[in-house]
Amino acid sequence: MKDENRIGTQNLGSLYTDGRVRSRREWRGVVDTAYDFSRWLHNWITMFRVVLVKPRNIKAMFRYRWMASYLAVPMMIDRHTQGLRNEHLRICHEEQDLIVEDVAKLLDKLFRGDRRIGNDKEFSSKVVLVDENEMQSIMMGFPTVVPLSREIASTYIPVLLNQRAALHYIDVAQEYGLAGDVCPMPEAEAGVSIDDDAPVLGCCAVQCNTTCDGSLMGNSVISKRLELEDGIPVFQLATPLRHREDDVQEYAAQEIRNAIAFIEEKTGEKWDWTHYFECAKRVNYATECRLNWLEMNRTDYPQVFGSNLALYTETNYMAISGRLKVFEDADRKISALAEKAFKKKRMAANEYRHRAIIWGVQSHYYMDFLVWLLNCWGIVPLTDMLSMVNTRMIADTDTPENREQAIYDIAWLTENMIMRNRTHGGYKVLLDELWEFVEEFNADMVILWEHMSCKALDGMHGMFEEKAREKGIHLVWVSHDLFDPRVISRQGVRDQINSYMRTVMNEEPVDPSLEILNDAESW
Amino acid sequence: MKTIGKKLLLILLKLCLFAVAGLALLFVVYFFNLDMKLTAAMEPVLTWFYDNRVKRDQHL
Amino acid sequence: MKDLKYLTWFEDLLQEANNELVVRAREEGKRCVSYICENSPEPLLNLDGCFSVRLRAPRTGSMEMATYYMTSFLCEYSRALLERAIEGGYNFSDCLIAPDGCSMINRCAENMELLHTMDKGKEHFFYEHMEIPMKADDNGLNLYVLQCKNHILTPLKENFGIDVSDAAIRKAVTEHNRVCELIRAIGEFRKGEKPVITGYEYSVITMATYAAPKAMLIDRLEETLEELRKREPDVKSPFRVRVALVGSEIDDPEFIKLVEETGAFVCVDRYCYGSFPGRDPITLTDDEDALTQICRQYMYRAQCPRYMNTAKLLERRSYVDRLAREYGADGILYEQVKFCDPWAYDRMLGSHIMRNEYGYPVLSIDRPYTVSGVGQLRTRIQAFIESVEIKKLHGGS
Numbered sequence: 001m002k003d004e005n006r007i008g009t010q011n012l013g014s015l016y017t018d019g020r021v022r023s024r025r026e027w028r029g030v031v032d033t034a035y036d037f038s039r040w041l042h043n044w045i046t047m048f049r050v051v052l053v054k055p056r057n058i059k060a061m062f063r064y065r066w067m068a069s070y071l072a073v074p075m076m077i078d079r080h081t082q083g084l085r086n087e088h089l090r091i092c093h094e095e096q097d098l099i100v101e102d103v104a105k106l107l108d109k110l111f112r113g114d115r116r117i118g119n120d121k122e123f124s125s126k127v128v129l130v131d132e133n134e135m136q137s138i139m140m141g142f143p144t145v146v147p148l149s150r151e152i153a154s155t156y157i158p159v160l161l162n163q164r165a166a167l168h169y170i171d172v173a174q175e176y177g178l179a180g181d182v183c184p185m186p187e188a189e190a191g192v193s194i195d196d197d198a199p200v201l202g203c204c205a206v207q208c209n210t211t212c213d214g215s216l217m218g219n220s221v222i223s224k225r226l227e228l229e230d231g232i233p234v235f236q237l238a239t240p241l242r243h244r245e246d247d248v249q250e251y252a253a254q255e256i257r258n259a260i261a262f263i264e265e266k267t268g269e270k271w272d273w274t275h276y277f278e279c280a281k282r283v284n285y286a287t288e289c290r291l292n293w294l295e296m297n298r299t300d301y302p303q304v305f306g307s308n309l310a311l312y313t314e315t316n317y318m319a320i321s322g323r324l325k326v327f328e329d330a331d332r333k334i335s336a337l338a339e340k341a342f343k344k345k346r347m348a349a350n351e352y353r354h355r356a357i358i359w360g361v362q363s364h365y366y367m368d369f370l371v372w373l374l375n376c377w378g379i380v381p382l383t384d385m386l387s388m389v390n391t392r393m394i395a396d397t398d399t400p401e402n403r404e405q406a407i408y409d410i411a412w413l414t415e416n417m418i419m420r421n422r423t424h425g426g427y428k429v430l431l432d433e434l435w436e437f438v439e440e441f442n443a444d445m446v447i448l449w450e451h452m453s454c455k456a457l458d459g460m461h462g463m464f465e466e467k468a469r470e471k472g473i474h475l476v477w478v479s480h481d482l483f484d485p486r487v488i489s490r491q492g493v494r495d496q497i498n499s500y501m502r503t504v505m506n507e508e509p510v511d512p513s514l515e516i517l518n519d520a521e522s523w
Numbered sequence: 524m525k526t527i528g529k530k531l532l533l534i535l536l537k538l539c540l541f542a543v544a545g546l547a548l549l550f551v552v553y554f555f556n557l558d559m560k561l562t563a564a565m566e567p568v569l570t571w572f573y574d575n576r577v578k579r580d581q582h583l
Numbered sequence: 584m585k586d587l588k589y590l591t592w593f594e595d596l597l598q599e600a601n602n603e604l605v606v607r608a609r610e611e612g613k614r615c616v617s618y619i620c621e622n623s624p625e626p627l628l629n630l631d632g633c634f635s636v637r638l639r640a641p642r643t644g645s646m647e648m649a650t651y652y653m654t655s656f657l658c659e660y661s662r663a664l665l666e667r668a669i670e671g672g673y674n675f676s677d678c679l680i681a682p683d684g685c686s687m688i689n690r691c692a693e694n695m696e697l698l699h700t701m702d703k704g705k706e707h708f709f710y711e712h713m714e715i716p717m718k719a720d721d722n723g724l725n726l727y728v729l730q731c732k733n734h735i736l737t738p739l740k741e742n743f744g745i746d747v748s749d750a751a752i753r754k755a756v757t758e759h760n761r762v763c764e765l766i767r768a769i770g771e772f773r774k775g776e777k778p779v780i781t782g783y784e785y786s787v788i789t790m791a792t793y794a795a796p797k798a799m800l801i802d803r804l805e806e807t808l809e810e811l812r813k814r815e816p817d818v819k820s821p822f823r824v825r826v827a828l829v830g831s832e833i834d835d836p837e838f839i840k841l842v843e844e845t846g847a848f849v850c851v852d853r854y855c856y857g858s859f860p861g862r863d864p865i866t867l868t869d870d871e872d873a874l875t876q877i878c879r880q881y882m883y884r885a886q887c888p889r890y891m892n893t894a895k896l897l898e899r900r901s902y903v904d905r906l907a908r909e910y911g912a913d914g915i916l917y918e919q920v921k922f923c924d925p926w927a928y929d930r931m932l933g934s935h936i937m938r939n940e941y942g943y944p945v946l947s948i949d950r951p952y953t954v955s956g957v958g959q960l961r962t963r964i965q966a967f968i969e970s971v972e973i974k975k976l977h978g979g980s
Contacts, residue, residue: 020563024555037553044558065573071562078559176583177934179919179927179949181656190928196579209717209891213685216717216891217928221583224932227893236891238717240726241683247733248714251726258722424683426712427693455657455924459690462652463697523563583935 001300003347007032009083010350012375013513020523021075032085039093040074043100047073050104056118060111064197069158069165070107072523073100076161079368080307083375087341088348091304091334095312098330102315103157109148113201128263129205129232132156132189133215133420136321137283137413138206138237138259141276145267150198152319155188156364159483160311162523163365163490166483169195183453184483185364186218193222200230204266206259208237211420212456235262241424243415252411273398276406279322280396283413286316289331291391293338297382298441301345303338306370306381310362313387318418351510353378354474355442359385359434360449360457361419363480366490373447376494376514377501382441385449388433390416423456430456431463438473445474447497451482476500490519584817588810589803590784593791597836598641600667601675604795608634609675613796614743617676617701619664619692620684621855622715624881626755626865627735627874628680632745634796636676637856639834640667643953652694653687658922659952660832661691668700676701678742680735682713684889685925707742711735718892719882727878736874752873760864762797765804769811770858773850774910777816782828782849786836789858820848824971827851827907829933830918831926837954842916845964850910851903853886854918859906860884888929899929900936907943914944914971916964921949944971 007029015022027033051057061067077096084092111117113124126144130136132151139147149156158165169191170184176194178187192198205226209216223234237259240248260271290313293304304312312334320327356373358381363369373379394409395402415421422430438446448464451457468475478496481487498515501507509515552558596602609615614633621637628635640663649665667673679701681692692712695701702708711734716723736747745751766789772780788807792800823846832855833839839849853859863884867876886899907915917934919926927949934947946967950960 020566021559022556025553027554033554037550040553041549062569062572063577065570065577068566068569068573071566071569072559075559172581173931177931177947179921179930181922182924182927194583195581207891213889213924214928217888217925220888220891220896220928221932223893224583224896234893236718236893238723238891240714241689242712242714245714247729248726250729251714251716251722254722254725423686427697450654452654452656455922456686456690458654458656459652459661459686459694461654463694583932 001347001352003350006083006085006347006350009085009375010511011513012083012511013515013517016517016519016522018518019521022078025078026082028085028089032089036081036089036093039097040077043074043077043097046097046101047104050101050108054108054111057108057111060107060114060117060199063116064154064199065168065195066154066158066165066192066197069162069523072161075523080311080371082368082371083349086346087303087337088308088346091337092308094330094333094337095308095315098326099311099315102320102324103153106148106153109146110150110153110199110201113148114199115201117199124201125203126267126269127202128267129202129226131206131208131210131215131219133185133211133417134206134208134237135210135318135414135417136323137410138256138263140279140283140322140410141260141271141273142263142267142269143272143275145263145269148202149319151189151192154192154198155185155483159188159364160367163485166191167486169197170484181453183212183214183451184481186214188483190218190221193225198222200232202232204263205232205234206237206263207234208239208414208417210239210414210417212423212454214453233266235259237414239411239414239417243412243421243425244429249408249411252415253407256407256411256414273403273406277396277398277402280394280406280409282322282325282328284393284396285328286322286331287391287393289335290317290387292335294383294387296338296342299342301342301347302380302382303341303346303348304334305348305383306374307367309387310358310370310384311367313389314418317389321413349374349378349380349510351378352380353507353510354445355380355382356445356447357383357434357437357441357443358447358449361423361451361454361482362386362449363451363478363488363493364482365485366480366493369490369493372494372514373497376509376511377497377507378510379445379447379497381447382443383437385422386418388437389418389421423454427460427463431460431467434464435467435471435473438471443473445476447476447478450477450479452479452487453481474500474504485520490522491517584779584814587780587784587807587814589807590787592803593787594836596791596795597639597787600636600639600641600672600794602795604799605636605675608796608799614677614739614745615675616678616680616739617673618680619688620682621861622682622684622881622885622887623680623713623735624731624877626752626759626877627731629755629759629797630739630745630747630751631754632743633677633739634798636795637793637834638664638667638673639790639794640664640672641835643667649694652698653690656922657687657690658920660834660920660923661687663952665691665694665700668695669698671700673701677705677707678709678711678738680711680713682715684715684887685923687923709738709742711738716882717889719885719890719895720892723882724875724879727882728875731874731878749873752877753867756865756867756873756877758798761801762792762804763862763864765801765808766792766858766862767864768808769804770862772811772814773848777820778848778850779811779814779816781843782852783836783840783843786833786839786849786852786857789852789862790834790836790856792862793856822846822848824848824913824968824975825850825911826914826916827853827903827910827912828857828916828918829853829903830930831855831920831923833857833918835952835954838950841954841957841961842964845961846968847914847916847964850912851906853903853906855887860886888925896932900933900941903933903937904941904943912943913975914946914967916967917945917947919949920952923949944974
């Protein structure tokens with residue numbers, strides 16, 4: 001399928017330079033360029049308003065190394081809006097601009113309570129630190145408690161912004177004797193803690209063993225400092241690995257009860273059922289929207305896909321978990337835009353050649369790879385593993401039975417955190433269900449991210465190959481090391497697709513200027 | 524009255540011109556990616572600062 | 584020292600997973616319950632009519648097939664087990680019980696299942712994947728008990744007609760404890776200035792109790808204990824320092840031999856397949872069911888790094904300290920198999936804490952699964968021994 005009327009979408013590679021940033025922004029036609037410009041202004045105003053006007057946040061900028069990566073925020077949006085026009089551009093901005101504002105508020109709050117920066121003790125007494133890799137569903141019943149994640153601010157977001165953001169921390173962890181083969185995400189998080197580069201605040205912390213062994217273990221490094229030196233008590237929320245089994249659900253639910261009791265004790269706040277069920281309704285609405293978008297993606301005219309789907313789902317599903325109405329409003333707007341585009345049979349790229357399921361753990365330093373796949377080779381990333389999360393509606397009306405069910409729902413959501421709902425729980429959720437999705441979405445290709453330090457995924461390598469062969473599906477392995485572009489660079493990632501498309505598929509790129517890009521120095 | 528009206532109109536016109544000029548300038552910054560080029564130039568300064576001026580209690 | 588009478592016999596048992604005692608037990612009609620991880624409570628796998636074998640892959644050469652299925656990024660232990668399974672080395676098994684303890688072991692067991700490595704032609708073969716607690720608390724205990732019921736006892740009863748009653752479990756504990764008491768008693772001879780058993784010999788004997796039916800070892804363990812009571816130590820000890828060996832799986836005593844050949848006597852075996860805590864006897868009372876008591880003790884004594892609550896984190900260090908003091912260790916050797924995630928972190932933490940907070944000399948290494956070609960390792964251990972000797976000379980503890 002082709003759409004040759006998309007202004008300024010040829011030769012996108014010409015915008016790249018050898019340095020940190022692009023030579024200029026895209027010309028998208030008058031209307032779309034004016035729109036993108038207005039959103040750029042909006043984001044800068046947001047960043048100034050929320051973060052930069054406050055002297056304490058400037059002080060934080062000069063204290064925390066990871067803050068330097070936030071210089072690249074507008075560029076992250078440019079990377080994810082590359083080649084987008086019309087409704088797809090607006091969908092991307094709805095999502096990204098909201099995330100920018102949410103993260104700006106996160107930073108502001110972190111520094112407000114940080115003992116080294118704002119030192120607002122009263123505020124800090126209501127702060128509960130949560131893991132990056134933790135469903136914030138546990139906070140749905142605490143409207144006056146402030147859940148903040150230091151890891152989101154210090155490692156997760158910075159690597160999205162700047163491919164080299166985590167390298168210093170990975171190196172610090174390895175200098176202290178951590179083996180280099182572990183997953184670089186918890187490794188970097190541990191490195192932040194070792195390097196004394198994490199804000200210190202909060203009345204307590206809730207750590208979780210999701211996503212994986214590495215995350216569980218990295219938390220022990222962090223909790224050693226947090227609990228034993230900073231005096232911030234830590235509750236480790238243990239979430240069962242075999243999450244599809246019935247005989248673990250009571251354990252999971254009791255862990256949630258224990259975590260709630262811990263938060264109540266430390267913050268002095270009580271669980272609020274009214275607020276919980278309000279959030280639950282939003283969780284269900286978000287699930288409904290996501291299912292509708294995925295339904296559209298099964299057709300010839302997918303609308304919310306690629307990094308538009310992936311990044312937004314990660315944020316809304318995991319970090320927001322129904323707690324903020326503004327995300328419900330965004331879901332509504334995105335759905336309206338998607339419906340509009342779907343009726344007009346809009347395409348998000350010049351050509352659609354292949355329909356792909358993106359499986360595995362994405363390379364965090366190259367999340368806009370999905371945009372590149374689409375623009376360079378016409379491979380439509382219909383959905384990805386991290387977006388195939390919970391589809392069950394949770395109880396959302398306040399009754400005595402539902403109050404009991406709610407604990408199991410929170411446990412279920414926590415067990416089904418993004419990524420770990422597939423990398424744990426047995427081979428069926430990782431291996432078998434992939435092929436079911438291939439069929440449902442009428443995909444002819446699987447792009448399989450092979451995060452080399454993800455043992456849970458790597459351990460099924462052979463089985464993936466055998467199944468792909470059996471089903472006659474093109475399976476393209478794309479290796480990477482999540483947070484560390486030194487191991488496989490962005491061009492190294494692209495080359496794995498380029499080789500496959502040229503040698504196996506015998507195709508030429510839709511946009512040849514994107515095939516080889518010298519972006520090793522780029523943010 | 525007429526003079527006040529004319530003065531107001533003139534002020535309004537000048538404000539509009541400033542706004543348009545400001546927007547145009549901002550558009551130039553936006554289109555030629557000058558904001559990112561500036562922040563990219565700031566990055567090495569910040570990195571030097573982190574390496575040399577920030578005291579850390581680095582330990583496990 | 585004079586060779587131990589049965590050392591060669593114990594060594595032979597470790598040469599093959601399907602050793603002579605496994606063969607004999609199966610010929611007697613017993614069911615072989617294969618398992619992988621120390622978090623599976625052993626007495627439950629040794630009820631009347633069945634015996635446990637903890638899978639090992641002795642004399643592993645190439646791991647090419649397993650590497651294809653699992654890639655070279657997973658720990659060599661898990662790959663070696665899968666390789667051996669694909670080769671048919673575990674066909675003596677009647678079932679496999681594997682906790683979802685770490686991703687690597689979980690994927691190893693799942694690949695074994697998907698590739699039908701052990702179950703071909705066996706009508707009642709089963710693979711069970713258990714959830715195990717990640718914290719030692721009441722909730723964890725409830726989970727552990729339920730998981731053992733659902734994934735060990737019930738399948739054993741339904742598939743093989745094994746008696747899983749409380750009385751049967753208590754009987755299995757009695758037998759298990761007899762072996763533990765013997766191993767502990769033998770291990771006491773590592774204490775003192777002139778030990779009459781080497782770390783290598785001890786590791787061979789201990790490992791045999793994981794790799795072969797326990798009941799069939801008791802006689803020779805008792806004889807070995809008696810022999811040790813009379814054994815004369817070497818006039819001049821070949822060892823220069825005493826070390827506590829702490830870490831991940833060591834299922835090949837050759838590694839202990841390598842360490843001791845450099846001059847470091849392994850006086851404490853706090854590793855997976857070692858005797859601490861794996862050979863701690865289980866104490867049962869009459870006021871509670873045996874299953875719950877077994878699970879409680881396994882959970883609270885576990886030294887597996889996947890136990891993530893802060894109390895466990897701290898306890899793992901104090902445990903090593905207690906053992907090191909009890910057995911007179913001059914230093915600690917923290918080791919992990921390459922690509923083991925949990926031990927990568929625990930080794931880092933443990934090394935730092937034991938060195939900086941407890942004041943022990945510590946050597947921290949990661950090592951390949953097979954011991955051959957480890958000249959670098961030998962050099963590092965030798966250098967560590969010298970540093971410990973220098974510290975002792977300067978009056979350090």
